[in-house]
Amino acid sequence: MPKLRLFSLTPTAKVFPDEPVRESELCSYFEGFQNETISFQIAFQGMVELNRCPVYLETVSPLSAWIRIRTVLTVPVRLATLPNADDNYLRKTPGLYPDLLREQQRDDPLAALRVQTGQWQSFWLDVEAEGSCKPGTYPIELQLKDTKNENVLATISVSVTILPGMLPPQKLIRTHWFHADCLAEYYRVPVFSEEHWSIIEKFIRVAVRRDCNMILTPLFTPPLDTAPGGERLTVQLVDVTVHDGEYSFGFERLERWIEVCRRCGVSYLEMAHLFTQWGAKAAPKIMGTVDGAEKRLFGWETDAHGEEYARFLREFLPALMDELKRLGVADRVYFHISDEPSLEHLEDYRHACSLVKPYIQGRPVIDALSDFAFYQTGALQKPVVAIDHLEQFLQEVSGLWTYYCVGQYRDVTNAFIAMPAARTRILGVQLYLFQLEGFLQWGYNFYHTELSRRQINPYETTDAGGVFPSGDPFQVYPGPDGNPEESLRLMNLHLAMQDLRALEALETLRGREHVLQLLNECAQGPLTLTEYPQEAAFFEKLRRRVNEELTT
Secondary structure, eight states, X not given: OOOOOEEEEOTTOOOOTTSOOOGGGBOOEEEEETTSEEEEEEEEEBOGGGTTOEEEEEEESTTGGGEEEEEEEEEEESOOSOTTOOSOSXXXXXXXXXXXXXXXXXXXXXXXXXXXXXXXXXXXXXXXXXXXXXXXXXXXXXXXXXXXXXXXXXXXEEEEEEESSOOOOOOSEEEEOOOHHHHHXXXXXXXXXXXXXXXXHHHHHHHHHTTOOEEEEOSSOOOOSOOTTOOOOOOOOSEEEEETTEEEEEOHHHHHHHHHHHHHTOOEEEEOOSSOXXXXXBOOOEEEEETTEEXXXXXXXXXXXXXXXXXXXHHHHHHHHHHHHHTTOGGGEEEOSOSSOOGGGHHHHHHHHHHHGGGTTTOOBEEEOOOHHHHHTTSOSEEEEEGGGXXXXXXXXXXXXXXXXXXXXXXXXXXXXXXXXXXXXXXXXXXXXXXXXXXXXXXXXXXXXXXXXXXXXXXXXXXXXXXXXXXXXXXEEEOGGGOEEEBHHHHHHHHHHHHHHHHHHHHHHHOHHHHHHHHHHHHTSOOSSSOOOOSTHHHHHHHXXXXXXXXX
């Protein structure tokens, strides 16, 4: 039987079915510390003699017990980016793009990866020793086998070095907004049923595994990406009861949510927004039981300046803080007022803050805000600034946060499917360079169209119905049995966080000025928010230099 040729690639490669692998992305040596994920890819091009042959990849190595193998699958991209985008995209045309990572199905020929004549395909491999493997250099032989007959079709060898030592814990606070309603809808389970709780935990666990240490917590249904006058499926952790005009609150579901987060390793909780998006003009949807009957207490029809919602907050927020103290998490909670207010909303935003801040005992308020003039008013002390507006805030704000979303499609880093993985991974270097405290992205698992007008199948629709560049709404796909399937983008963000931790470790050892000089040498040019290396080789060079200095 004819044999294929295998190619080992860096994790910052993206293999398209109709495009040969790039020589600059070939690599056969990989390294990382004992608690790092060491990732790489294996690619091949199908031959006519093997057309539709089901295959799997097998490892022969002392590291085999710690190696995870997934197939890289393509997904439909209709909207690659927005008009007038820069040239640092892999493609801008509709088509099939590599993004989805799926556990390889070696025992099921019907589900296995199949050779397709002339098409390039790839596997994603992770060495995840998690501190349990001795340092050293290990050979890995990779065998591509016929699933039906177990014939070896091709082999390739790579080397992986487990470096002595551990990267330090992550300092950065990172959140990708968690949409619990989308999970209930996609999997067709009742909200906060046992099935829903199980799925929630699985999705949170993967988020934490990939360095998200803060989770959006739906005290009430988050008023995010919701059409004015519309509403999203109710996902409300707090029970509200009204009897004879008096409020009382039940926190049993919130307690369970926090326990799930604690069990998964979440460090911080962000309370969902207490006012509507883009202006703080109304209350979020809040359901309650009034004299024994469930009804909507507040929503789009509720004027944020009205006395009833103000009275509600005066009673609810102190009770919430008492509960958070009882649960031991009050010092790790962040609040939101309204997402993305602009200067025209200043007075509404100030009024909303006046209803909240007296009762949250000094806990931070963070909101997406890129209008510097708004910041200068003092209405918000801890803005989360769009990365393409960050520069003017850097000298003025301590403990600065940044975010990106659909609007950050020119020049800066982002995680659209059509972007090179190197453009996504550079985030870690930039977070270090500008000493940022936090990073926020709005879509961990947003499986809706724009404004949540309808649900979508993310395996078929990656652009929220043709509105957001593909990949912007979610980082994970909803796999079988409630198990999220990761994306190439999420894995490269994971690698970016490891880069950040390695740079911080070197700073502790050699000082910040030394690290900045090393970065400039590896980049061979300026490193800014819009000017940065665009090739995979930069990360290989950078990490080799950093790793060498950390181990000598």
